[in-house]
Amino acid sequence: MKCTNQINLRNIDESFINIDPIQVGGRLTADAMKAIISYGDGYSVCDQCRKPFRLDYIKEPPIADFHHDLAEFVNMDIARVVPGARRGFQAVTDTYVAQGDPVLITALSHYTEVLAIEGRGGVIREIPKSDGDIITPDATGEKIEAVIREFGRPPVLLFLDHFDYQYGNCHPVKEISRVARQYDIPVLYNGAYTIGIMPVDGKELGADFVVGSGHKSMAAPAPSGVLATSSERAGEVFRTTTTRTDVMGRTFGIKEIGLMGCTLMGVTLMGMMASFPHVQERVGRWDQELANGNLVVDALRSIEGTIIRSEYPRKHTLTRVDTSSSFDKVAMTHKKRGYFFSGALKERGVAGIIPGATKVWKFNTYGMTSSQAAYLASCFTEIAEKNGLAVHR
């Protein structure tokens, strides 16, 4: 079925239970669908842009209010929307990282943090993870000391992913930030997997900068996201242009250099705004989401040879599972090889696993109902039993 002459209709989330690790938090709400239809056109939010001609000052649609609400939502002082969390990272590294500066990430940091630092010529140092794939305050302190020995000064910035993209494990941001603060290292909190799906309090966590992703966790179209800062840091990250051109003497008002002026002038922002009331409400249901996730995880654990590589019990709906000694064993002799597994899931109306993957893979149960979670759990055990794997109930 075609959406246009050259583009197929996309119906993954209409026709399947989608457990794709990165997609589930970014599915639009019904209100966001309405908003993107109404505001689809290019510069659709600029109808009533007046002096000082900046996105976050627009009152109709209520973009200015949304910016205040966003800052409050993550308990920071100032917020801006950005074209994806990565552009938030970039704005912060542009401000604080110069060629040769040491910057701390973790052994589980997302690649976009690496690109932001590499783009500024920063030297990346990783905080090792513990055996349980957790970043600890002790490891942080040791790594800071190691950096000081190596560079003669502490790192200029620390990136912390509250829940990492590899395991969905919870890292003790507050305790790690406290260590960083002892060395006056500013902390960037990466909330790509938290902001919009669970409550986040940036100040309580000790963050100087809070970054979230609209398309990953705020039920918004891509690319969208949020960068929020403390009032102390806002003047640095959101510094405005000071250029006066040599011939014409032109100046450029209060455009912010790190954001390249306005950021999301249409459908992306409006989708984010329309979903926001629902997002504010849904973060309060995180416990139920975790219950659904753990139900599925327990079903997987009951299959002989299956190992949950993420911490257990789960504190996030994103989970890494190792089925090398269960479904992958089946794949070795199955006529469809590894494709038997994704195929069996698809037959049962489940999508979002890379076809052919039977060794180590990730899934995310976010946003499903408890009956869908129970159904998904039964799919896994049923596929296991049908293929001769023992299930220990």
Add this chain to the structure above:
Amino acid sequence: MKCTNQINLRNIDESFINIDPIQVGGRLTADAMKAIISYGDGYSVCDQCRKPFRLDYIKEPPIADFHHDLAEFVNMDIARVVPGARRGFQAVTDTYVAQGDPVLITALSHYTEVLAIEGRGGVIREIPKSDGDIITPDATGEKIEAVIREFGRPPVLLFLDHFDYQYGNCHPVKEISRVARQYDIPVLYNGAYTIGIMPVDGKELGADFVVGSGHKSMAAPAPSGVLATSSERAGEVFRTTTTRTDVMGRTFGIKEIGLMGCTLMGVTLMGMMASFPHVQERVGRWDQELANGNLVVDALRSIEGTIIRSEYPRKHTLTRVDTSSSFDKVAMTHKKRGYFFSGALKERGVAGIIPGATKVWKFNTYGMTSSQAAYLASCFTEIAEKNGLAVHR
């Protein structure tokens, strides 16, 4: 009328003839509307993202093909999509501009070019404009020489807006590029007001980098755009990460630093792609667009005291007009003051002029039918006559 509980329905382009200077080229096509409905969800284009896990390699939807088509469309070698033209400028300045480097813009350059350069600590120098508000090859040569005298070396980069945002005037890019080439200065062609509405041949114009805006001129949602380069420059602007982390030894494949990895993972790209066949076709109708624009411009010129500040006859549908001695004179004694003019236009079904503006203002006739253009022309003369201004037909 509400679109959601907190957001008003937007119906400017459904209910009015919109002559907003920046909006008209970014209105979605019907196919783009269909695509954004189908692909509204966050990471909607990632369903079939496989190794090497990069946006421009995705085959379904046909994103890889689209990238090839885009490069061909502007006659360059390699193209990438970016979250707005400004992010294309940023990727190029990140590559070529270091602290203290002189960078050339023009007296009519867009502010986002300034921000991109200022963000890298470049020193901006402007090529003056001629009396007719045109950038000339001679002025370019003189300014390059002046920069060499001042800095002891030529500028590291030249930004050229083919048609500028202030007047919509046509600047001789090809001839200016030829001058820059004599000094080995790479040329960034800013096609925000050309790519997607008129034919553009990057190589013929002598560009090293071609940047276009999806939401300004390619009937696409915001933020979107294109950055295309010659094959010689592609390896520099689209350089991939070389980081290997110190603890885990992690590497990050072929992610491109200047683009921060993937750029438009959903609705923005799909809108751009769905509109693309129509955009390819519509650039062939530029002459008709100019005829419509000139019809309106001639009507304005017929109103006593009205001056077209843009070059005449018009080579673009974006025009700057000075009505200080016509409509603004009326405003001085009108009970609605300056609002009489936008009000009279609104009564006639015309939107897109800043309410209250009667001195110097801009409008854009792009995308209207010839009968709409004739109607718009008659609106201007009718409003003039009704308010006691002579019209010389």
